[in-house]
Amino acid sequence: MHKYIAKLEEKLQHNVKYTQFSFELIKPQHLEFQAGQYVSLKVSNKGERRSYSICSTPDNQHQFDLILDLSPGGLGSQFLQQLEFGEEVEVLAPMGQFLVPEDLPADHLVFVATGSGIAPFKAMIEDQLRNKQDQRQITLHWGMRHPEDLFWLDEWEKLDETFINFHFHPVLSQAPPAWTLCRGRVIDCLSIHARPANAAYFLCGNQTMIADVSRLLIGQGVGKELILTEKFY
Helix, strand or coil, rough: CCEEEEEEEEEEECCCCEEEEEEEEEECCCCCCCCCCCCEEEEECCCCCEEEEECCCCCCEEEEEEEEEEECCCHHHHHHHHHHHHCEEEEEEEEECCCCCCCCCCCEEEEEEHHHHHHHHHHHHHHHHHCCCCCCCEEEEEEEHHHHHCHHHHHHHHHHHCCEEEEEEEECCCCCCCCCEEEEEEEHHHCCCCCCCCCCEEEEEEHHHHHHHHHHHCCCCCHHHEEECCCCC
């Protein structure tokens, strides 16, 4: 872990809730990290910090991207909302051990996210498919409330078309009548789909989801060593 200075390079508002922030590294100019790790961002003059998963892949070492749900209006959200292009920030990075282990004894990787918990999974899934050319089956279940909350749909659909071993399942808890995919909580979708044999599960999102899905999987005979979670969420 090291201290970095970076500047805001781009701000992309996906919808009314979620905004993506791209930072260019200034000093040092290279950040070596692994997909799934996060940064600790200084968000006040008092030295207060907030942690955010990196959603960009580690092959680009000159910049990093973050995705935030700004609607709660917390300290970190306020800081980033007010940040102007070219302004500098202080980050500690890389942090965390929420990774896809190289020696993971699983034939299928299942990622389960709610809300902005999708952030590390974008980096992890793209890194496994594009950079590491992982041939295992990779499935993503992503729970949101409304269809307008979803983002990165073009990216997920492109991965689904490009890699026959990738499968994307969005789940809406407040789905409109026209919605033809999974509806309800993400755990409802997991309950409907047959559990793949010899699978490892990665969970990231709200604590209720993580606790409920963990209980479901353990009850279905999945070993605790095959259920990995991001702690700071």
